[in-house]
Amino acid sequence: MTTADGNRARHAVVVGGGLAGITAALQLADAGVRVTLLEGRPRLGGLAFSFRRGDLTVDNGQHVYLRCCTAYRWFLDRVDGAALAPIQDRLDVPVLDVGGRGGARARLGRIRRTALPVPLHLAPGLAAYPHLSLAERASVARAAFALQRLDLADPALDGTDFATWLHRHGQSARTVEALWDLVGVATLNATAPNASLALAAMVFKTGLLSEPGAADIGWARVPLGDLHDTLARKALDSAGVRTELRTRVGAVSRADGGGFHVDGGGFHVDVAGERLDADAVVLAVPQREAHALLPEGALDHPGRLLDIADAPILNVHVVYGRRVLRRPFFAALGSPVQWVFDRTGASGLTDGQYLAVSQSAAQDEIDTPVSALRERYLPELERLLPAARGAEVRDFFVTRERTATFAPTPGVGRLRPAARTRAPGLFLAGAWTATGWPATMEGAVRSGFDAAGAALSALGHRHQHPLQEAA
Template sequence: MTGTGTRRAVVVGGGLAGVTAALQLAGAGVAVRLLESRPRLGGLAFSFQRGELTVDNGQHVYLRCCTAYRWFLERIGGTALAPVQDRLDVPVLDVGRARPRLGRLRRTALPVPLHLAASLAGYPHLSLAERASVGRAALALGRLDPADPALDGIDFATWLGRHGQSPRTIEALWDLVGVATLNATAPDTSMGLAAMVFKTGLLSDPGAADIGWARVPLGELHDTLARKALATAGVRVETAVRVRGLARDPEADGRGWRVETDGETLTADTVVLAVAQREAHALLPEGALADPDRLLDIGTAPILNIHVLYDRKVLRRPFFAALGSPVQWVFDRTEASGLAEGQYLALSQSAAQDEIDAPVAELRERYLPELERLLPPTRDARVRDFFVTRERTATFAPAPGVGRLRPGAATRAPGLYLAGAWTATGWPATMEGAVRSGFTAADAALRALGRPHEHPLKEAA
């Protein structure tokens, strides 16, 4: 097995990280088996059936600067199904003042940072002084190095306060973006990760923050199309298979691996663990990491998704963000779900620690009146269905200090690699980070195997 013949790899986990690693390994001539414990691929970005509707477990978006996820979409043939806005344009509706006010965060074609100047100058949710302070903070943020370990030790709110950002500015701008991308409010966010998000998304290129999202169910992309791409690449995909343990293969001079499942024992030259951090901790053999318990110190953060079906159209925009309301972001999922009549709205509620376990009846009582405040047409509409999806461990928590806990792809055990958005990608827990981790794990494995290959992203080559 360790000679000059075909090399074999087992990828454990069929989320975006695992699918990416499998595609990259197979593309370099490695024989790959991908094992997923669920009956589907896609990890935490998936779809399910509810009657005749196809429902995403939650709203997932990406930005134009997410070059790895855009590669993934192209690789599986899904680019046209998840297009990006021509230009960043985010409607922001504030119902917390005497009269509701609609503002917009949108860019022009001017170079950075002028591309957002006109939008900020006219942003009605901040005072003139607050708008000016945003510009000064943005310039200071642009001078930071997100990889500086010192930034990981402080929280975003402290840094913003030091740079003249009022509580209102944090609420109406920094957290408006940060909660959705980082799944945490500013006090609970590592400054290093916040700097990475805002510097890359808003200060790297005029179009970096243009928003993309799937116009079809996520399962069509991350399961159906991903399976086709894997099959074409020669990857053997097995779902509903749980891995019980990993061990060195004594018949391969200790350099190969045995992967124990419920039904059989597999052997491989390379294993990629593309599972959540706690699952990885349970499977890691002794000595694979210097301090494996650090994985257990990486916290998790929940996302709550509220789904409302109305008997008529109540929203004429594809999405909007809200201020002055517990509602954060609202998306129109009517067409993607297959709903023939009425309208289907999905509310994406990040950093939802206080509500993740709330009863559906309580959430209905709280959020339906809020939608009536935000969208007056809902007052005359009938609610045909109201349901909730909960991802209690949707992302790793981007808390200060998390950077020192996130491991790299390579372990101390030759031939064993880690992948997942929680590994040391430099990105928060996003689809982009997951794909990047798959690249990194496959790259390390192929180098060890002596297999020539090219990294898909020039920036990381």
């Protein structure tokens, strides 16, 4: 294919159709590059997807984002889905504490913010937070000021665990449970002892201490597949991207005279066995898959990709015969339950209520049988929600993502590679790459920006970072 001026059109192949790959493909296509996107699954969206269960449309897990997630918000705008995943007007997280009191009614607290300047925007909410003592609330304020002074560029932060830092700054076990881990487990997919201080500081400084509205929560009011598959595919088609699903890539090898050959394999696709010539390749797949596809010499230390561990997330899904929760979501203390979301409207359920219980850092439960999880979580939901007592349970099922995120352990920062490799024309994308963010939808989209920007520079295309004006 040639351009209007008679030159050969540059061709980029993006391997992987998750948020990182979709973002990279859109960025490259918007800059005038011819793009082919290859995805092994029968859908786009990576690990943030939906599926059908009878009459329900079910998300594999609950995903939220914050107002400070400017890259994911760009993604929503780009696929014309922002109105389908609105953000709270103002941060408000209900926190129910059953405190091991048996059948006693759960005590309600709230994590809220005001419109006051940072850090005063959190002060009234913290002062009224009933799950901490007055002394513990004062200690949180002191730790927040210390956190604000940390330099995120300091490499020493990556080698320290968050729990050690919290202990040094006077945080009690209760304070860690009722505040720091309440937020940190959901965003980092790790408890404080297992989380890098660098990533934890990044989350709390950006989300809670950058601007008053940074931590306001947004979530999809429709199935994730509507956003990350249906609307994303429409945007890719409109941008001129050739998208091939059910297409496994067997190898990426150097071509004579530069560039790469991408051998497309797989099944049930019309490009099976086709060799695609590409000027640039973006590997937007999990780290182990990327390691298997990397040509020799592409990274100085390719084995480090295999040292980036995975962390699981478990989701428990319960369909009740009646309404048992009046809030859109809540977090829990004193219970194995972490976060509960009402997914009734998004699922298409018209009678009863469908709740999704999102359990991060679920290493101890990821392989637990459904029957045992049912025996554990149904009574816990009844402790938290009196209206659930005696309610008909129409369905109970579990989704497990054993490799939901990379583990944000101390030292992981030195293992995460940049987008650009040593092989000219070959780039990496994925939330596990060196974005500075934990494994979130925001991190995935940012990695797509990084890979596409590096590829466009290598191809000689002028481009502007999508968040340049917002940064």
